[in-house]
Amino acid sequence: MIAILASGGIALVVALFGTPLFIRFLVHRGYGQFIRDDGPTAHHTKRGTPTMGGVVIIAAVVVGYLAAHLLIRSPPTVSGLLVLGLTIGLGVVGFADDFIKISKQRSLGLRSVPKLIGQTSVGLAFAVLALQFPDRIGQTPASTKVSFTRDTMVDLAVGGAVVGTVLFVVWVLLIVAATSNGVNLTDGLDGLASSATVAVAGAYVLIGIWQSNNSCEAVSPISRCYETRDPLDLAVLAAALVGASIGFLWWNAAPAKIFMGDTGSLALGGALAGLAIASRTELLLVVLGGLFVIITLSVVIQVGSFKLTRKRVFRMAPLQHHFELVGWAEVTIVTRFIIVAILFVALGLGIFYAEWVVGRDFST
DSSP states (O other): OHHHHHHHHHHHHHHHHHHHHHHHHHHHHTOBOOOOTTSOGGGGGGTTOBOOTHHHHHHHHHHHHHHHHHHHTOOOOHHHHHHHHHHHHHHHHHHHHHHHHHHHTSSOOSOHHHHHHHHHHHHHHHHHHHTOOOOTTSOOSSOSEEESSSEEEEEGGGGOHHHHHHHHHHHHHHHHHHHHHHHHHHTTSTTHHHHHHHHHHHHHHHHHHHHHHTBTTTSOTTSOOBOOSSHHHHHHHHHHHHHHHHHHHHHHSSSOSOOOHHHHHHHHHHHHHHHHHHTTOTTHHHHHTHHHHHHHHHHHHHHHHHHHHSOOSSSSSSHHHHHHHHTOOHHHHHHHHHHHHHHHHHHHHHHHHHHHHHHOOTTO
């Protein structure tokens, strides 16, 4: 528990006090956000606001996580390092995207193909490594079984080790791409993506602690235990994510002094995807991150409808911009969307706990 509190607290301090320093650096270099002309007109006042704030978020997560381990004099686990590597890797892809936007003063950064190659490469490395490094009882950071609140009976390796590995890699790439792009699409209003990330990452702090207290090594084998390799360390990393996001949110809340950019949104999405895969809660992430899912679906629906019928369902996608054009104030949209995000997190945690209660054997 000390490591969890230290990780979150240190990451919070680093982000809270490091962000204004980074803002000064960006302003000095003239690294401001380029705003689309076809977006809501209210956003034109944000032109020139410093971006790439995700650099501070990533740095705070790394410092908080590693400092916590130094404090308790315990090395990081393989699971924690893999999720951290996924976070940093996608952050690098996002940084390249942001830097191109700034240097060329356009709303389009990396082209779709190079960006996809970057995301795929990072996800591929994570997927392959996650099936390695078994601990003393044979558990690896990830499993070829599809998971909900724990591993299900659906095993991707049922057709053989090679086929299972290939299917698992594809499955991981799908999760990573969906989550990172979902957070990226949500990052359109001041404080929205960072607030939603705090809620979901906070859920993974609780899930990691619960899984650790009810691991198959800690309780009777006939109990409803969890076969997760490093649940407590995943909670430590999730706490760093919470602290870093809150520290950044202090400066990102409306009116934002800085934007996280693709550097932050892709990194945060990668972190949440990694936590879901390593904690064996892959499909539960769909519920916990329900706000990200709704916003992503709004884009899919809008694009699909326009291609099929040449008509738009929403005034503008993603969904938050539709409500802007309807007339809702930005602060109102962010507040209401955060409420929705919290409700989804509460539902997800309720499902997670209910599955344990229903399945637990109380006869011992």
